[in-house]
Amino acid sequence: MAYNAGNFNEWKLREEMCEIGRRIYNKGFAAANDGNISFRLDENRVLCTPTRVSKGYMKPDDLCIVDMEGKQISGKRKRSSEILMHLTIMKTRPDVRSVVHCHPPHATAFAVAHEPIPKCTMPEFEVFLGEVAIAPYETPGTQTFADTIIPYIKDTDTILLANHGTVTAGSDLMDAYFKTEIIDAYCRILILTKQLGRVEYYSDAKAAELIKIKPNLGIRDVRLEKGLENCDLCANSLFQKGYNEFSPEPHAFLHPRQQAELAAHAAPSASTDALVDAVVKSITGGGAPVTAAPAAAPALSSEQFNTLVSTVTDQVMAALKAAR
Numbered sequence: 001m002a003y004n005a006g007n008f009n010e011w012k013l014r015e016e017m018c019e020i021g022r023r024i025y026n027k028g029f030a031a032a033n034d035g036n037i038s039f040r041l042d043e044n045r046v047l048c049t050p051t052r053v054s055k056g057y058m059k060p061d062d063l064c065i066v067d068m069e070g071k072q073i074s075g076k077r078k079r080s081s082e083i084l085m086h087l088t089i090m091k092t093r094p095d096v097r098s099v100v101h102c103h104p105p106h107a108t109a110f111a112v113a114h115e116p117i118p119k120c121t122m123p124e125f126e127v128f129l130g131e132v133a134i135a136p137y138e139t140p141g142t143q144t145f146a147d148t149i150i151p152y153i154k155d156t157d158t159i160l161l162a163n164h165g166t167v168t169a170g171s172d173l174m175d176a177y178f179k180t181e182i183i184d185a186y187c188r189i190l191i192l193t194k195q196l197g198r199v200e201y202y203s204d205a206k207a208a209e210l211i212k213i214k215p216n217l218g219i220r221d222v223r224l225e226k227g228l229e230n231c232d233l234c235a236n237s238l239f240q241k242g243y244n245e246f247s248p249e250p251h252a253f254l255h256p257r258q259q260a261e262l263a264a265h266a267a268p269s270a271s272t273d274a275l276v277d278a279v280v281k282s283i284t285g286g287g288a289p290v291t292a293a294p295a296a297a298p299a300l301s302s303e304q305f306n307t308l309v310s311t312v313t314d315q316v317m318a319a320l321k322a323a324r
C-alpha cells in the first residue's frame with residue numbers, strides 16, 4: 001500500500017470538509033462539538049477539524065493543518081485532540097486519505113453494548129462494509145486510545161470504539177463519511193428488526209457470493225485473502241480471536257448456530273433440572289405452583305431466555321410422558 005501524493009485544491013477540500021461536518025451534525029452523528037474529520041494533503045500535512053467547534057457550523061478558515069506527529073502547522077483554532085487516532089490510521093494504512101470519527105447513535109449503541117454487528121442479514125452491508133471490528137475502550141484523545149485500533153484497521157475500514165463511537169477510513173472525504181452513514185443506517189435497521197421480534201439470516205453460501213463481488217468493485221475483503229472455504233461467515237466474526245484479548249460476545253443478535261451452541265451448553269444443567277422438577281410437580285399436583293425459577297436466575301438475553309424456555313418445555317414434556 002504505497003502512499004500516493006495526489007493533487008488537490010485545498011480550498012475545495014476545506015469546503016467539502018465543512019459540508020461533511022454539516023451532514024454529520026444534521027444527522028445527529030455528533031452532538032454539540034463532538035466528532036472530528038481529517039484529510040491527508042501530502043506526505044507530512046493533514047487537514048483536520050478544530051476542537052470545541054460544532055461540526056455543523058465550521059467555516060473553511062476554522063480548519064487546522066498538522067504534521068504527521070500531530071504538531072499544528074497552521075490554523076487559528078486548536079486542532080482536535082483525536083487527531084492522534086487519525087494519524088495512527090494514516091501511518092498504518094498509507095492508502096487511507098481521510099478519516100471520520102463521530103458518535104452516530106445506532107452504531108454507538110452497539111459500541112456501548114459491546115454487541116458484535118451481525119452479518120448475513122443485508123447484502124449491501126456485506127458488500128460495502130463487511131466485517132466491522134469493536135476496539136477496546138481507552139480514554140479518548142490519548143496515544144494509548146489511538147493504538148487500540150491498529151490491529152483492526154489493517155483489515156477493515158470501519159471500527160466501533162467500545163463505549164464511545166465509530167471511526168471510518170476511506171480514499172477520500174466522501175468515502176470515509178459514507179462508511180459512517182452506512183454503519184449507522186444498518187445498525188438502525190437491526191435495532192428496528194429486533195423490535196419486530198425476530199431476525200432471519202441468509203446462508204453462508206449466499207454471503208460468499210456477495211464477498212466474491214467485492215474485488216470487481218475495488219473493495220478489499222480480508223476474508224477473501226484468508227480463503228472463504230473454511231470460514232463460518234454468518235455466525236463467526238473475523239475479529240473475535242487473534243486481534244486482541246478484548247473479544248466481545250453477542251447477546252442481542254445470536255445467529256441460529258450460536259443459539260444452538262448456547263443451548264448445547266445450557267442444557268441439561270442443575271438449574272434447568274430443578275426448574276423442570278418444579279414444573280412437573282406443579283402440573284402433577286405434587287408441589288406448589290411455580291411462580292419463579294427455584295434457583296437464583298442469572299440475567300438472560302431474550303435469545304438465552306427463549307432457549308431456556310424451549311429446553312425446559314422439552315424436558316417437562318418428556319418427564320410428563322415418562323410419568324404417564
Ligand SMILES: [Zn+2]
Pocket residue numbers: 034035101102103140164165
Ligand atoms: Zn469521540
